Amino acid sequence: MTGLIADFLPALRDAARPVPDGVTDGAGRPAGRRFDVYRNNVAVSLIEAMETGFPAVARLIGSRNFRHLARGFAVAHPPRTPVMMGYGQAFPGYLAGMEALAHVPYLPDVARLELALRGSYHAADHVPLTPDALAAIPPERLEDTRLPLAPSVRLLRSDWPIVEIWAYTMRDGAPKPAGTGQDVAVLRQGFDPEPVALPAGGFAFLRALQSGAPLGRATELALQDTPDFDPGASLGLLLGHGALCQPEDLP
Amino acid sequence: MFDSARAPLPPKPGVGYKPQHYAAIMESPGALGWLEIHAENYMGAGGRPIAQLRHLSDRFPVSVHGVGLSIGGEGRLDPDHLARLRHLCDWLNPASFSEHLAWSTHEGAFFNDLLPLPYTDATLTRICDHIDEVQEVLGRRMLLENPSSYLAFADSTWDEPGFLAEIARRTGCGLLLDVNNVFVSAMNLGYDPRAFIDAFPLQAVGEIHLGGHDEDHDDHGAPLLIDSHGAEVADPVWALLDHVLAKSGPRPVLIEWDTDVPDWPVLEAEAARAGRALAQVTA
Numbered sequence: 001m002t003g004l005i006a007d008f009l010p011a012l013r014d015a016a017r018p019v020p021d022g023v024t025d026g027a028g029r030p031a032g033r034r035f036d037v038y039r040n041n042v043a044v045s046l047i048e049a050m051e052t053g054f055p056a057v058a059r060l061i062g063s064r065n066f067r068h069l070a071r072g073f074a075v076a077h078p079p080r081t082p083v084m085m086g087y088g089q090a091f092p093g094y095l096a097g098m099e100a101l102a103h104v105p106y107l108p109d110v111a112r113l114e115l116a117l118r119g120s121y122h123a124a125d126h127v128p129l130t131p132d133a134l135a136a137i138p139p140e141r142l143e144d145t146r147l148p149l150a151p152s153v154r155l156l157r158s159d160w161p162i163v164e165i166w167a168y169t170m171r172d173g174a175p176k177p178a179g180t181g182q183d184v185a186v187l188r189q190g191f192d193p194e195p196v197a198l199p200a201g202g203f204a205f206l207r208a209l210q211s212g213a214p215l216g217r218a219t220e221l222a223l224q225d226t227p228d229f230d231p232g233a234s235l236g237l238l239l240g241h242g243a244l245c246q247p248e249d250l251p
Numbered sequence: 252m253f254d255s256a257r258a259p260l261p262p263k264p265g266v267g268y269k270p271q272h273y274a275a276i277m278e279s280p281g282a283l284g285w286l287e288i289h290a291e292n293y294m295g296a297g298g299r300p301i302a303q304l305r306h307l308s309d310r311f312p313v314s315v316h317g318v319g320l321s322i323g324g325e326g327r328l329d330p331d332h333l334a335r336l337r338h339l340c341d342w343l344n345p346a347s348f349s350e351h352l353a354w355s356t357h358e359g360a361f362f363n364d365l366l367p368l369p370y371t372d373a374t375l376t377r378i379c380d381h382i383d384e385v386q387e388v389l390g391r392r393m394l395l396e397n398p399s400s401y402l403a404f405a406d407s408t409w410d411e412p413g414f415l416a417e418i419a420r421r422t423g424c425g426l427l428l429d430v431n432n433v434f435v436s437a438m439n440l441g442y443d444p445r446a447f448i449d450a451f452p453l454q455a456v457g458e459i460h461l462g463g464h465d466e467d468h469d470d471h472g473a474p475l476l477i478d479s480h481g482a483e484v485a486d487p488v489w490a491l492l493d494h495v496l497a498k499s500g501p502r503p504v505l506i507e508w509d510t511d512v513p514d515w516p517v518l519e520a521e522a523a524r525a526g527r528a529l530a531q532v533t534a
Contacts, residue, residue, distance in 0.1 A: 005325050005357050005368075012362070022369075022405045025469060026440035031402040032470040034439070037477060038401065041364040049363065079361040082319020082332060083294045122295030125302070151296065191299035 013075060015039055046074035046087075053088050054114050056169045057095070057107060069098070085122050089115060106160035113166050113195060116154035116186045120193035123152035128189075128242035134235075143216030148245040149209050149238070152188035157181070157203060163195045187241035196241065201226030202234045209244075260285055260312055260346045260458060262501035264525040266518055267316075267480075267509060273303050275515035277310070282523035285312040285346065287505050291319045293343075294335045304343065312346040314458065314505070315339060319361065322381045322395070323354040323368040333388050340389050347458060347503075349394035349427045350385070352378070352415065369404030370414040375421075382422040394457045395419070396427035399464075399478035400436040411436070412450040419455040426452065429460035430495055431507075434488045435476040444491055453499040461488060461525065462507035481510035484521060489528065496532045504529060 007020040015036070023031040050070035051058055058066040077090045092108040092115070101107055129147065137145055156162075163184055164177035183203035186193050198206065204225040208218035215231070222229040238244050263284025268276075276283060286307055293304055307313065320332060340348055353365035368374050385393055397415060409417070419426055428451065437444035463482030467475040484506065496502070504525040508518055 005354065008366070009357060012366075023402045024405055025471070025473070026403060026442065028405070029471070034402040034469050034475060037475070038364065038366060042362045045363040079363060080359055081329075082291050082321075082355065082361050082363075083335065084291060084363065085295055122298050122300070124296035125298065152298070188298075191302065 011035065012039055012042060043071055043074065046079070047071055049079075049084050049087055050074070050091070053118055054091065054111055056110050056114055056166050057091075059169050060104060060107060060110060061101070069095075085118065091115070106158070106162065106165055109156075109158040109160055109162045110166060110169070112156055112158075113162055113184065113186070116156055116184075117193045117195065120152045120154050120186045120188045121191070123150075123188070126150045126152070127246045129239065129244040129246050131239055133246060134239065134244075144214045146212060146214050146247055147209060147238075148212070148247060149206060150188065150243045150245055152186075152193065153206070153210065153243050154186040154193075155184070155203060155206055155210065156186075157183050163197045166195060185237075185243070187238075187243045189242045194241070196237065199230070199233050199237075201229030202237070205229065205231065205234045206238070258312065258346055260314055260503035262503055262529060264522040264529065265314065265503055265505045266522050267505060267507045268307065269508075269512050269518075270300070270303060271512065272515045272518065273307075276307070279515075279519075280311075281519040282526045283311070283519065284526075285314065285503060287314040287316050287507075290315045290317040290336055290339055290348075293339060308343055308345075313343060314347040314349065314503075315343065315345040317348070317350040318365070319355055320350050320385070321354045321356040321361075322350050322385070323352060323366075323374065323378055324356055324381075325354070325377070326356075326358065328381055328384055329356065333385065336385075337388055340391065347394060348389060348391060349396055349458060351396045351398060352418075353398050365398060367398060367400060367402065367404070369406040370409035370411065371406055372408065375409065375414060375417060379418055379421045382418065382424050386422065386424065392423060392425055394425040394427040396429055396460065397432050398436070399429070399432040399439075399476075401439055401475065401477075403440055410450070412447060412452070416452040416455070419452055424455075425457035426455045427458045427460060428453070428456045428495065428502075429462070430492050431460065431462045431464055431484065431488050432478060434485070434491055435464050435478050438474055438476045441473075445494055448491065448495055448498070453495070456499055456502055459492070459495065459502050459504045460507055461492060461504060461521075462509075464488075479510060480507045482508075483517075484524075489524070492525075492528050493531070496528060501529050501532055 011017040011020050019035040047067050047070045073094050079087050092111040096108040159181040161177045161179040167174040168177050183198040185196050201222040205218050205222035208221045219231045261284050264282050265285035268286045268288050351365050355362050433447050434444050461484045462480040465477040465479045469475045506521045
């Protein structure tokens with residue numbers, strides 16, 4: 001069947017193209033709208049995957065608009081792997097390029113947050129560092145101690161109050177978003193990821209920890225970013241969410 | 252050829268696992284004898300899906316059903332995807348691994364659907380090569396499932412039962428007989444589903460699927476059944492199952508319900524009905 005799939009594909013992707021030759025009903029007549037079953041399955045399955053992956057974006061612009069947008073996205077960016085849990089990485093950029101969505105400028109960041117939540121949900125498990133284990137580190141060793149972030153931690157920065165926008169969209173009774181840009185960590189205690197707004201300097205601190213810097217160096221970097229950075233507040237936040245790993249070299 | 256020490260799926264009813272049923276299944280499994288998962292949903296590194304699967308597999312035999320390997324595709328199998336399947340089968344050690352007579356990937360783009368192919372000597376050879384590779388990489392015998400068809404290929408030179416029988420003969424793979432797919436294809440392409448079953452190599456069948464379908468019409472007003480997995484199994488499909496089981500003897504029978512998924516008691520009742528069909532036949 002050399003070329004058969006090549007014939008099939010353009011018609012599969014584009015409903016305006018004629019049904020390929022050589023496909024029939026059971027009586028040898030041209031397949032006609034029978035071919036549409038496959039066209040429809042491909043388009044609808046990808047649209048549904050996008051709806052599952054980006055529920056907040058879908059709510060913000062309405063289901064009809066979202067399905068239209070998702071259809072266009074799926075044609076422009078078909079999945080490159082059968083593992084659909086990662087599908088839609090290019091969606092924030094796609095949204096940012098849509099002039100018709102200029103009135104919802106925070107939409108790409110909502111999509112980024114949803115990708116971070118999904119990535120966190122499927123990330124590897126870890127053994128959380130306990131407050132006792134942290135307290136047991138001798139003070140003189142703290143500076144050189146590496147406290148790895150959990151593999152499920154995701155970090156993002158937004159020019160919008162993105163945690164509030166997401167919560168207001170997804171949760172009954174959440175307050176109306178107010179305020180300005182936010183640095184966000186997605187933290188997963190157990191199995192449920194939660195977006196958390198970070199205090200000033202927290203983003204630089206967590207990013208340094210995530211890249212393997214010891215506590216002293218991470219604090220230094222955060223202080224360069226935010227002169228009144230408080231490492232205790234950020235560490236407390238991470239400990240409280242079980243977002244630090246038990247390092248192998250701790251007593 | 253392959254490790255036969257691994258316990259096979261039991262000849263009991265199973266269901267396609269949906270995470271929303273986790274607590275209900277653990278609490279009141281009812282007629283449930285085993286579970287099937289879609290391989291691609293369990294290829295993350297961790298989190299709830301993997302943890303639930305570990306718990307479920309402690310309690311029930313699990314079948315891994317791939318939906319993305321594109322065994323009927325023109326190119327070579329995706330080595331990364333084969334490696335992911337191998338990783339899953341290695342740690343889970345499922346009772347069965349199955350995939351589809353279909354293609355879903357072309358030149359790196361994945362279509363998220365099971366797409367049809369003509370049955371010719373050329374496609375037969377390529378599919379057998381792909382199945383040989385899968386069985387070698389996974390170190391186990393796989394089952395290949397018959398598709399639901401909405402159209403036919405003028406180029407086909409084999410009928411579907413003969414094509415599948417020849418694949419099983421050449422590769423040593425088993426077959427997964429989807430009885431709803433047989434009914435849907437037979438209605439859509441105008442042949443007798445019982446004659447299809449009578450021509451099917453039932454001795455190679457290691458698992459049976461049942462699912463719901465929707466009804467539509469083609470350009471000529473002829474019935475066009477859609478394999479939706481979104482409803483109860485239709486009565487003529489249950490009757491066709493009886494016809495299969497009377498000839499094949501007991502087999503593991505799976506209920507697939509993937510869209511508009513009902514509460515557990517509704518799905519369990521379908522599994523119980525499959526259990527009653529199995530109880531009527533003896534090995």
